[in-house]
Amino acid sequence: MAKDDLSTPNEQKEYSRRDMLKMTALAGGGIALGASGFGTVLELLGNKNGEANAANQSTVPFFGNHQAGITTAHQNYGYLAAFDIDPSVHDAAKIMALFITWTRLAATLTQGKREVNSDNKELPPNDTNEARDLGAANLTITFGLGHSFFTKDGKDRFGVAAHMPKQLTAMPHIAHETLDPAISNGDLCVQVCADVQQVAFHALRNLIKEALGTANIRWMESGFLNAPKGQTPRNLFGFKDGTANVADSEDQKNVIWTGSDEPQWMRGGTYLGYRKIKMIIETWDRDSYSDQENVFGRKKNSGAPFGQRHEKDPVIMNKMPADAHVRLAHGTGKQIYRRAYSYTNGIQPQTGNLDAGLLFISYQNKPQDSFIPMLRLLGKSDALNEYTDHIATGLFAIPAGIKKNEYFAQHLFE
Amino acid sequence: MTNQKKIMFILLAALMLLPISACSSAQKSDGEKSAQTTADPVKQGTKKMQQINKNLQAALEKNDTAAIKKYGKQLNTQWLSYENGVRDRFPLQYAKIERYQQPIYAQSNLENPNAAQVKENSRALTDQLSDLLAAKETKAKPSKQMDQAVDDYLKYADEQIDQLVKTTKPFVQAVKDGDVEKAKKRYTLPRIYYERAEPIAESFGDLDPAIDARINDVETESDWSGFHEIERALWEKNSLKGQEKYADKLMADVLSLQKKAKSFKLTPKAMVAGAMELLEEAATSKITGEEERYSHTDLVDLQANVDGSKAVYQAAIPALIQGHKDLANQIDKQFQAFDKQMLKYKKSDTEYEDYTKLNKEQIREISNELSKLSKLMAQTAKIF
Structure with a gap:
């Protein structure tokens, strides 16, 4: 351990021998060490002196019954990335080794710590260091598995196809979509969110670095979404996004978390539904205020449904135009839990129009009964389609939370 | 050293010594197991290499392109089957053999291999294989x-x-x-x-x-x-x-x-x-x-x-x-x-x-x- 990574003796007392044994056990994992065998040593000692910047220091527990980053209060920045298993990998052992490494890394980074560098200065550093002084900033890391992880070209890839989550399928074709396959789907997904973008990027970057050779990055998207505390954030259309999200834990159980109809290892998990929705911003901006409200079926400022006064008032369907976005979504009678981010990516060179939109992310326990039928209906009839283009898609199984001394998807393999 | 420091040091040291990754344990090298007996896999493998190399040279004499390609590829397959043992015990000889064997393999994958080049490498390989057979394990x-x-x-x-x-x-x-x-x-x-x-x-x-x-x-x-x-x-x-x-x-x-x-x-x-x-x-x-x-x-x-x-x-x-x-x-x-x-x-x-x-x-x-x-x-x- 390099000297400059050792903190004062005072801080070391924060960690008991027992804690360290636990961490060592985790790093060792149920099976052998990570594929690469390096970068296994954690920087155990967090920075306790930076309390001045209280917001950045706040952490979200990594271990728990459900994965963090789903019902966690919406952080300001988010990355969503998908990975493909390297073509040279054919056995589950290598994947398990990666998941152990990822778990160790995620458990470390989300608590505002980082991996320690080797004493051998000829080796590359283990941690990339750009988040060193920034704290955890409510960093969450959420892992998922795509349909193609289980089967590809009709083949059971890693001997776990029999345990595929019940509602996990390849995404069906939806009307009114122009998908780019290179930025859709994938074997694995990782959602990384934090209140400081640099902290989120640092986490994802280090996950990518460790995974290379076992799982390679397929695509990566980044987004932002800001709102005053306790208020529903607005998307780039200027409307509130996520008003109907359930806050009560009993409701969340019904909408988000999977139950006994799933294989044991998948219970207490959920599914991540993803659409990259490009907004035709200039057309929208030239549309009249009243028509914009008609497209949604809600008041632009207050978020109140037509015929009501407050954002959270119940939707009255027949007060809205037949093709209003909210009416159609509400009319399915199904609920999803939205956790979207907005994105911008410069301009489109051919037209000079803005390249911007929404990284639509929703969590639900029965995507085949909610997310997908909703997409189908909206794809056919939504008034919003005139201003949007769905350009990427994905559906991922998000297993239950990871318990201390366990690793991601352990019960799928063991 | 404080107590904590000591414990940490021991733990970290233990962690680093943990036996290598899951994927590697399956590939124990031949060299680790056996002493140099008549059944020494390195000697046996090298003798097979010599035989294939001879066949290759015969093919070169006859200008038989199909056979040149066949034996060039065979040499590679044979080499891959026991090279780990060579690398572990005879690292110096290992690098030299790779140097001549690999160009032969590269040529044998071409539609029209460069016969003169293959010949040159094959001759050099003959010498290296004899060296390997006679080599003693040394640890510098x-x-x-x-x-x-x-x-x-x-x-x-x-x-x-x-x-x-x-x-x-x-x-x-x-x-x-x-x-x-x-x-x-x-x-x-x-x-x-x-x-x-x-x-x-x-x-x-x-x-x-x-x-x-x-x-x-x-x-x-x-x-x-x-x-x-x-x-x-x-x-x-x-x-x-x-x-x-x-x-x-x-x-x-x-x-x-x-x-x-x-x-x-x-x-x-x-x-x-x-x-x-x-x-x-x-x-x-x-x-x-x-x-x-x-x-x-x-x-x-x-x-x-x-x-x-x-x-x-x-x-x-x-x-x-x-x-x-x-x-x-x-x-x-x-x-x-x-x-x-x-x-x-x-x-x-x-x-x-x-x-x-x-x-x-x-x-x-x-x-x-x-x-x-x-x-x-x-x-x-x-x-x-």
């Missing part, structure tokens, strides 16, 4: 090993630079003769030798830019010289008018490089860093098609960069297998995976598929294999 001291590694690598680099001089001459001649077609044909061969030994050239300040700068590397076009200036004349302008002075300068610079390289001293750390530089070169300017933007022969350079870094790895094997056997094994496999993938695009000794003919997925595939190689090679610094 680590410091000696690294000195030996540097010597071996410098020998390799010298050979490449000698070949660079040898192949630049006819290229320069064709340019001065104004023979565009001939010059185009002779362009890639010196490029291969240059790209293999580039870290050496980079050590001599102005020589690398004078020989290898791309147009965007220089401030004004009048400062530009070297291979790529002539490359543009050949492929973009299709005319060699006014190129004589560049041809002369290139020859002079290459000769100056040869002279300087003879007395060049290298530290082990710089040698390993040079291998990383080569892979970075490949991963940045070659994989993007920027290096050979007029001739589109980027894949030739790319493979040459990887060859050059492989020479460093091979030189470092004796040091690497002391405590990092698993890493050596992984690197070895990844070089194989990389070379195998590049074979898809190889057309002849000096020709690979035109860079612009590759689609995005193919380029990403190569880039991915290259990244895997780089990641592993960065870990060779563990020997320090």
Whole structure:
């Protein structure tokens, strides 16, 4: 351990021998060490002196019954990335080794710590260091598995196809979509969110670095979404996004978390539904205020449904135009839990129009009964389609939370 | 040390000593198990190699292309079946055998193998195989090993630079003769030798830019010289008018490089860093098609960069297998995976598929294999 990574003796007392044994056990994992065998040593000692910047220091527990980053209060920045298993990998052992490494890394980074560098200065550093002084900033890391992880070209890839989550399928074709396959789907997904973008990027970057050779990055998207505390954030259309999200834990159980109809290892998990929705911003901006409200079926400022006064008032369907976005979504009678981010990516060179939109992310326990039928209906009839283009898609199984001394998807393999 | 510090130290030490990864445990090397008995797998494997090499030579005598290809491939299969044992116990001999066996394999994958080249390598291989059969296991001291590694690598680099001089001459001649077609044909061969030994050239300040700068590397076009200036004349302008002075300068610079390289001293750390530089070169300017933007022969350079870094790895094997056997094994496999993938695009000794003919997925595939190689090679610094 390099000297400059050792903190004062005072801080070391924060960690008991027992804690360290636990961490060592985790790093060792149920099976052998990570594929690469390096970068296994954690920087155990967090920075306790930076309390001045209280917001950045706040952490979200990594271990728990459900994965963090789903019902966690919406952080300001988010990355969503998908990975493909390297073509040279054919056995589950290598994947398990990666998941152990990822778990160790995620458990470390989300608590505002980082991996320690080797004493051998000829080796590359283990941690990339750009988040060193920034704290955890409510960093969450959420892992998922795509349909193609289980089967590809009709083949059971890693001997776990029999345990595929019940509602996990390849995404069906939806009307009114122009998908780019290179930025859709994938074997694995990782959602990384934090209140400081640099902290989120640092986490994802280090996950990518460790995974290379076992799982390679397929695509990566980044987004932002800001709102005053306790208020529903607005998307780039200027409307509130996520008003109907359930806050009560009993409701969340019904909408988000999977139950006994799933294989044991998948219970207490959920599914991540993803659409990259490009907004035709200039057309929208030239549309009249009243028509914009008609497209949604809600008041632009207050978020109140037509015929009501407050954002959270119940939707009255027949007060809205037949093709209003909210009416159609509400009319399915199904609920999803939205956790979207907005994105911008410069301009489109051919037209000079803005390249911007929404990284639509929703969590639900029965995507085949909610997310997908909703997409189908909206794809056919939504008034919003005139201003949007769905350009990427994905559906991922998000297993239950990871318990201390366990690793991601352990019960799928063991 | 406080108590906590002590405990932490012990734990960390234990952690680092934990037996290697899951994927490696399946590949215990043959060499670990057996003493040198008659059933010694290295001896047995080498005898099989000798037999196949004899068959290959017979095929060469008869000029039987199909048989040359068959035995060239067989040699490779046989070598792969027991090379781990050789690498663990006879690292010096290992690198030498690889040096002659691999070009044979590369040729045997071509439609029309270069028989003269195969013959030369096959003859050299005969000697190396006999050496291996007679070799005794020796374990040099680590410091000696690294000195030996540097010597071996410098020998390799010298050979490449000698070949660079040898192949630049006819290229320069064709340019001065104004023979565009001939010059185009002779362009890639010196490029291969240059790209293999580039870290050496980079050590001599102005020589690398004078020989290898791309147009965007220089401030004004009048400062530009070297291979790529002539490359543009050949492929973009299709005319060699006014190129004589560049041809002369290139020859002079290459000769100056040869002279300087003879007395060049290298530290082990710089040698390993040079291998990383080569892979970075490949991963940045070659994989993007920027290096050979007029001739589109980027894949030739790319493979040459990887060859050059492989020479460093091979030189470092004796040091690497002391405590990092698993890493050596992984690197070895990844070089194989990389070379195998590049074979898809190889057309002849000096020709690979035109860079612009590759689609995005193919380029990403190569880039991915290259990244895997780089990641592993960065870990060779563990020997320090």
